[in-house]
Amino acid sequence: MDLVAPRSARLRHLTRRGRELLGSEEAILGGAMTWVSERQLVAAISNAGGFGVLACGSMSPDLLSAEIEATRQRTDRPFGVNLIVMHPELDALIERCVEQGVGHVVFAGGLPTKDQVAHAKRGGAKVLTFAPAAAVAKRLIRIGVDGLIIEGAEAGGHIGPVSTSVLAQEVLPVVREVPVFVAGGIGHGEAIAAYLQMGAAGCQLGTRFACAAESVAHPRFKEALIRAQARDAQPTVQVDPAFKVIPVRALLNKGTQRFTAMQVETIRRFRAGELGFEEAALAIEHFWAGALRRAVVDGDVENGSLMAGQSVGMVKSVQPVAEILADLLAQAALALERLDLAS
């Protein structure tokens, strides 16, 4: 048994559909992280045999085009482009992907329409979307998506309400029509093996890649993640059902504390008639504007947003992407082989 690179036959078998859809050597996607998943990291993941995904975030169509081009200069392997459905210029962004012959479009932050899926596929791209529940997954398959990602609340950044383990139990046994990738809280190959065994076609990881050597994130950002334990990565708190806040999982720091205090104070002012509803809701929504950039780009780990998944406790050092991938795959293969020995 080769412990260095045991790409076991079982691992290859279980990831076959995932690898075929992505066109990559391994069925491991890089999670699209704003400010982090840019040309360098995305190319590094794809060059290492994984599947990098560019985070478009709030980029303009021109910026996205340039980023796609720059990524192409760094890798000739397949990579994807993640588009946020609520982006005001979504159609123009899709059109750029079509024009530039992007191979894979990943819709995030909401559900795309049938027309948007068809538009993205016009240039031959495969379309992946996030599915928050089995019923939604079935609907997405009917409108033409080629693959699904189920991302649990363990993930970093903006999160849904249901954990990865529960989504896996609810979706994997009943959604077999297209490859399903599992994301959220994954930091060790044992979990990849387990989700593959449950029917996943592959997995997506963000936090571990954010700390990769090739990641442009500020060294202080990476240090903060390496120091952190799982329990430090907590979702922001919504203090009042009247003020809808999409929870964001990030490391607790002064910024997260101030966010909670600011919500309480804003709601107090609204109740006292000092602020209108719209004004109060907007103040809460805009609090984090720029906070992720402050942490990732400027390295302000006190006041910035240290978005990270619960897998952060499994990030132990800055490693090259190729080493991270090799570790994960060796652990997954070993876990699957251990099972052989047990039978």
Place this chain on the structure above:
Amino acid sequence: MDLVAPRSARLRHLTRRGRELLGSEEAILGGAMTWVSERQLVAAISNAGGFGVLACGSMSPDLLSAEIEATRQRTDRPFGVNLIVMHPELDALIERCVEQGVGHVVFAGGLPTKDQVAHAKRGGAKVLTFAPAAAVAKRLIRIGVDGLIIEGAEAGGHIGPVSTSVLAQEVLPVVREVPVFVAGGIGHGEAIAAYLQMGAAGCQLGTRFACAAESVAHPRFKEALIRAQARDAQPTVQVDPAFKVIPVRALLNKGTQRFTAMQVETIRRFRAGELGFEEAALAIEHFWAGALRRAVVDGDVENGSLMAGQSVGMVKSVQPVAEILADLLAQAALALERLDLAS
């Protein structure tokens, strides 16, 4: 392949250590749920081949003794007693377990001391505890515990900050000295198979058993759980770091809304100098007193606490315990056998 009761050799092999520690036919524990895990449900789980665990909760030593006795009248199979470490009469409760020859003591709601573990074992009992992290697990093993339970934040009732999937990745690969059982968010045998593959010796489920035919929970409580989806089971919100609230996962209802509003209002009054710190903290802490009883016993599903794990979406009907166990084991065995076919 027998789909009705495929107790596959692999399932038997992977659960061997768990079954030996528990002395039960299957390595499935019933989670200890206050007001729910009493003589009837506990005996039903043990009689069906699982391992029932009595929830002592805030019972007096006399009440606990009577409950142990009543359970014994209903089953001659092994079952455990769950003791809350912060119970003011913990030593007396342990002593009752020793006197009555209880086979398994499960410490919960905190960590027992070395003396408490030794005390519990004086009558020959095996001791299990909950471990919130790998380092704590190692320390507990050194003070003599015989088995560990890792319970993720997907669970119902009082929860920790880390999800089941992450705890499993962090603890299972490095803690092999004693059997480790996984709990939190489990509702399908696929997940049991996955955790066993990762090194677990068995699993613990609460929510599915709460809705069992043999559960004394009020029919309206069971109906509420059966109607609910995973996303409906949310942790209570802590609105201010100054007022420590252990989060409780329960179905959203009027009670949970009022709890959040009450916290905001209490903190406003504290900040305005209308309430002292102690007074405010106590008001928040006591809000839920009796709320679980109101829901479980009285069937008040509007204002009571509908404690439930995220597995609640996988609870589809009221089933006898034996049927729940058979379903879970068949699913787990099938998942493990599917892997054989894949290799």
